[in-house]
Amino acid sequence: MGLSEEIKRRRTFAIISHPDAGKTTLTEKLLLFGGAIHIAGAVKSNKIKKTATSDWMEIEKQRGISVATSVMAFDYDGFKINILDTPGHQDFQEDTFRTLTAVDSVIIVVDCAKGVEAQTRKLMNVCRMRNTPVIVFVNKMDRNGNNAFDLMDELEKELNIRVRPLTWPINQGDKFKGVYNIYEHKLNLYTPSKQVVTENIEFKDINSPELEKHIGEEDAQQLRDDLDLINGVYSDLDVNEYLAGQVAPVFFGSALNNFGVKELLDCFCKIAPSPQPTQTVERIVKPEEEAFSGFVFKIHANMDPNHRSCIAFVKVCSGKFERNVNYKHVRHNKLLKFSAPTCFMAQRKETVDEAWPGDIVGLPDSGGTFKIGDTLTSGENIHFKGLPSFSPEMFKYIENDDPMKAKQLAKGIEQLMDEGVAQVFTNQFNGRKIIGTVGQLQFEVIQYRLLHEYNAKCRWEPINLYKACWIESDDAEALDNFKKRKYQFMAKDKEDRDVFLADSGYILQMAQTDFPKIRFHFSSEF
Numbered sequence: 389m390g391l392s393e394e395i396k397r398r399r400t401f402a403i404i405s406h407p408d409a410g411k412t413t414l415t416e417k418l419l420l421f422g423g424a425i426h427i428a429g430a431v432k433s434n435k436i437k438k439t440a441t442s443d444w445m446e447i448e449k450q451r452g453i454s455v456a457t458s459v460m461a462f463d464y465d466g467f468k469i470n471i472l473d474t475p476g477h478q479d480f481q482e483d484t485f486r487t488l489t490a491v492d493s494v495i496i497v498v499d500c501a502k503g504v505e506a507q508t509r510k511l512m513n514v515c516r517m518r519n520t521p522v523i524v525f526v527n528k529m530d531r532n533g534n535n536a537f538d539l540m541d542e543l544e545k546e547l548n549i550r551v552r553p554l555t556w557p558i559n560q561g562d563k564f565k566g567v568y569n570i571y572e573h574k575l576n577l578y579t580p581s582k583q584v585v586t587e588n589i590e591f592k593d594i595n596s597p598e599l600e601k602h603i604g605e606e607d608a609q610q611l612r613d614d615l616d617l618i619n620g621v622y623s624d625l626d627v628n629e630y631l632a633g634q635v636a637p638v639f640f641g642s643a644l645n646n647f648g649v650k651e652l653l654d655c656f657c658k659i660a661p662s663p664q665p666t667q668t669v670e671r672i673v674k675p676e677e678e679a680f681s682g683f684v685f686k687i688h689a690n691m692d693p694n695h696r697s698c699i700a701f702v703k704v705c706s707g708k709f710e711r712n713v714n715y716k717h718v719r720h721n722k723l724l725k726f727s728a729p730t731c732f733m734a735q736r737k738e739t740v741d742e743a744w745p746g747d748i749v750g751l752p753d754s755g756g757t758f759k760i761g762d763t764l765t766s767g768e769n770i771h772f773k774g775l776p777s778f779s780p781e782m783f784k785y786i787e788n789d790d791p792m793k794a795k796q797l798a799k800g801i802e803q804l805m806d807e808g809v810a811q812v813f814t815n816q817f818n819g820r821k822i823i824g825t826v827g828q829l830q831f832e833v834i835q836y837r838l839l840h841e842y843n844a845k846c847r848w849e850p851i852n853l854y855k856a857c858w859i860e861s862d863d864a865e866a867l868d869n870f871k872k873r874k875y876q877f878m879a880k881d882k883e884d885r886d887v888f889l890a891d892s893g894y895i896l897q898m899a900q901t902d903f904p905k906i907r908f909h910f911s912s913e914f
């Protein structure tokens with residue numbers, strides 16, 4: 389197969405949801421279809437259970453699991469599907485944001501009883517920034533939940549996107565009878581089972597009395613009324629609108645019972661985008677270009693404390709990646725070749741000889757060679773964009789707790805920040821380093837990893853901060869004036885950019901009003 393065939397058959401996506409909506413269960417069912425696993429229960433959730441926040445062994449164990457399930461690739465019906473896993477715990481949402489930059493589309497799982505929850509809303513905002521196409525799977529229809537039309541309204545309002553149901557549920561909870569597949573005109577009857585895939589019944593004429601025989605009088609009438617309403621309210625699915633991120637097809641089912649999953653997968657293969665062009669600072673890179681290029685969107689540390697090594701996850705953006713071929717590490721301006729690149733098939737990690745656009749390759753890195761956002765190419769000097777850091781929400785001063793180990797600490801902080809564990813800012817007034825995170829758990833992870841991987845001890849000291857935001861201005865004098873006025877609250881990020889540390893929402897608002905020539909940014913890419 390040539391480059392363009394390989395591109396056409398690839399689908400690289402992520403499943404996102406609020407914890408417990410059923411992401412792991414759905415992933416597992418998709419892998420079962422691909423024949424990548426053979427039994428239910430084989431995919432372990434990588435979520436860090438709420439009770440485990442202080443249980444280090446547990447977190448380490450779970451982090452170990454999450455490397456195995458970071459990317460799950462499988463073949464299905466001639467397609468090569470790459471599912472990129474995202475951490476369930478909200479304290480690691482930066483990781484999820486970055487993973488979303490490496491996918492071409494997204495499936496959102498929503499619990500039918502809980503509707504759109506906080507984390508789904510947040511992640512959807514990230515999808516919207518890039519107009520990522522989304523498909524919604526309303527899960528747990530075997531349980532009593534909200535009325536399906538109310539859910540549609542909620543999805544539209546909360547996710548800020550138009551929806552178009554492609555299947556429609558027939559009752560729910562104990563009385564759940566199945567779904568009607570609107571776009572294929574098929575009736576899909578439900579039998580509760582974790583393994584069996586139900587057969588679809590061709591059902592073109594919904595007014596046929598046959599319908600009563602299958603689902604009873606009441607539900608048949610309700611379904612007809614519902615479908616009338618759907619056809620009146622929602623326009624037909626326009627795939628181009630879906631691809632532009634303007635409309636989201638919606639499916640109903642029960643991941644646990646493997647119900648409605650095949651419909652989702654089949655439609656996904658048909659309409660979801662193959663690898664898309666990627667923006668670099670210099671130009672747009674098309675997947676069909678012969679020359680290889682890719683970027684690092686995730687770095688995962690090895691759990692072996694005696695041997696610090698990482699895997700850098702590279703998304704192939706164009707051309708063919710090959711083992712043992714020299715590629716340019718653009719930031720270091722150096723040629724590197726990789727003798728043991730890995731790919732991820734379900735839960736196995738295998739050495740690969742080649743990879744194509746849309747694929748993820750794991751590159752072993754023992755010496756801090758890579759950091760998030762690095763570009764690899766066949767030789768061209770380009771820099772991929774779109775991996776922003778977001779303004780953190782929690783801050784602490786990091787202090788050295790062992791004077792003999794200052795060097796180790798500095799190196800550890802630098803490498804952990806390159807991995808994207810958190811962000812470091814250096815206060816320009818007192819020279820102290822501030823670590824910014826989105827959750828408490830990250831502070832614990834940093835302290836633990838500094839000790840175990842770098843033999844360095846750190847201590848946290850409180851700092852009262854509300855937000856860190858990147859600032860810029862077209863007016864050099866205005867910028868200088870701002871920095872002088874706020875000198876106690878100015879910091880530099882890792883790339884030496886100016887960051888304003890606001891200690892309250894009020895102070896930030898005042899600064900925005902008082903200094904109209906300054907632009908305040910809440911993500912590092914502007």
Ligand code: G4P
Pocket residue numbers: 405406407408409410411412413414433435476527528529530531641642643644645
């Ligand atoms: P997550 O990755 O999104 O966090 O969710 P996960 O798949 O782990 O599912 C969360 C819980 O919801 C699990 O139960 C799972 O079995 C259940 N679940 C998933 N899909 C369905 C469904 O279609 N119907 C019903 N009734 N339940 C579903 P758990 O008790 O937390 O875990 P487990 O002991 O079953 O593994």
